[in-house]
Amino acid sequence: MLYTIFILDNWGDSLKTKSVSKNSVMLMEFDWFLFILTILLAIFGIVMIYSATRTTQSNTNVLVQSSAFALGTGAMLFMCFFDYEQLKNLIKPIFVFSIVILILVLIFGTSGDWGARSWIRFGVIGVQPAEFAKVCFIVTFSYHLSKVQESINKPLVLLGLLMHIGVMVGLILLQPDMGSAFVFMFMFICLLFVAKLSYKYIIPALVLGGASLPLIYRYVLSEYQQKRIQVFFNPESDPLYRGYNVIQSKIAVGSGQLWGNGYLQGTQNQMGYLPAKSTDFIFSVVCEELGFIGATLLIAALFLLVYKCFKTARRADNLFGRYICVGVGAMMLFHVFENIGMCIGLMPVTGIPLPFISYGGTSLVANMIAIGLVLSVSYHNKPRSVFDVY
Numbered sequence: 001m002l003y004t005i006f007i008l009d010n011w012g013d014s015l016k017t018k019s020v021s022k023n024s025v026m027l028m029e030f031d032w033f034l035f036i037l038t039i040l041l042a043i044f045g046i047v048m049i050y051s052a053t054r055t056t057q058s059n060t061n062v063l064v065q066s067s068a069f070a071l072g073t074g075a076m077l078f079m080c081f082f083d084y085e086q087l088k089n090l091i092k093p094i095f096v097f098s099i100v101i102l103i104l105v106l107i108f109g110t111s112g113d114w115g116a117r118s119w120i121r122f123g124v125i126g127v128q129p130a131e132f133a134k135v136c137f138i139v140t141f142s143y144h145l146s147k148v149q150e151s152i153n154k155p156l157v158l159l160g161l162l163m164h165i166g167v168m169v170g171l172i173l174l175q176p177d178m179g180s181a182f183v184f185m186f187m188f189i190c191l192l193f194v195a196k197l198s199y200k201y202i203i204p205a206l207v208l209g210g211a212s213l214p215l216i217y218r219y220v221l222s223e224y225q226q227k228r229i230q231v232f233f234n235p236e237s238d239p240l241y242r243g244y245n246v247i248q249s250k251i252a253v254g255s256g257q258l259w260g261n262g263y264l265q266g267t268q269n270q271m272g273y274l275p276a277k278s279t280d281f282i283f284s285v286v287c288e289e290l291g292f293i294g295a296t297l298l299i300a301a302l303f304l305l306v307y308k309c310f311k312t313a314r315r316a317d318n319l320f321g322r323y324i325c326v327g328v329g330a331m332m333l334f335h336v337f338e339n340i341g342m343c344i345g346l347m348p349v350t351g352i353p354l355p356f357i358s359y360g361g362t363s364l365v366a367n368m369i370a371i372g373l374v375l376s377v378s379y380h381n382k383p384r385s386v387f388d389v390y
Contacts, residue, residue, distance in 0.1 A: 052278035068361030072368030079372025098136035101129035131366035142323035179350030190330035260291030321377035
């Protein structure tokens, strides 16, 4: 898969030097590499979800994910050809929409596997508003940051930025969904860093944050959340309950060895020992069945996707587009790092899905919309004329 992607990327670069007409330049600006990489990752996710759910004798998850893939592909292409700068005229409605859906989930939401009230269900269809709220935050905060970038180190400006994220994170914590809250905070930190926030704020914030961790653990976290942190450091302390998921996941990862047991042949997966194997621990299924080689190729593909987001950010011709790409890249990076980390026992279990691979229609559609935003920044970069290119 990676070889094919590299060939396509090189082919796309050759178009930039050989195109001579305005139409070919317009086509050239479409980032085929990022588009095809996203499609291949989503298809690979469906293939692995089939393996993870094969023993249930039902293809419901595969059908749902395939439907979400079709919807997400359409949404991604729509966002690509829609000029992202027009979103500046919709910032207030987008912000209000994100707040409303987060409030609605507190009123009408149902609990998921981890106890957080983070889902709104319409019959058999479930929607997780936090996934769409992440994309909305990227757009609204990028616009906010682009308007105040020149004066970002002024206390009142920084306070306004803190209030922007504070509203969303506060609503997320009321669910409570600590995993999604961490995603928002990571995007926030990355965007402020790219906007050149002064170290006179960064260093004290890091010191204060580190010093407050014991107090947060003691007085803010619930007993259930404290137990999860304790199990993170020592899963064997509760091997049949809270530590069971991580223990079984690590067994699955290790049993794959170099080449894996073969597709549909993973013991932990097919025998039902691995919990949440189509969602949170889908990476463990990849490791068990495709081995170290397959897992490495998947990680490489995911980091290539993150790299393309940041590369597009560097080439963006305005701050709004640059911050959108950085926000999307930061979101994907945190999801990849956290999900893989919790599968191998290096990060606490938070229920964060692996982008494009884990089962979840809402997550897949939201991620493809986010990639569509990056494609839009690339596609609508100026110059638009063939004469300006040369």
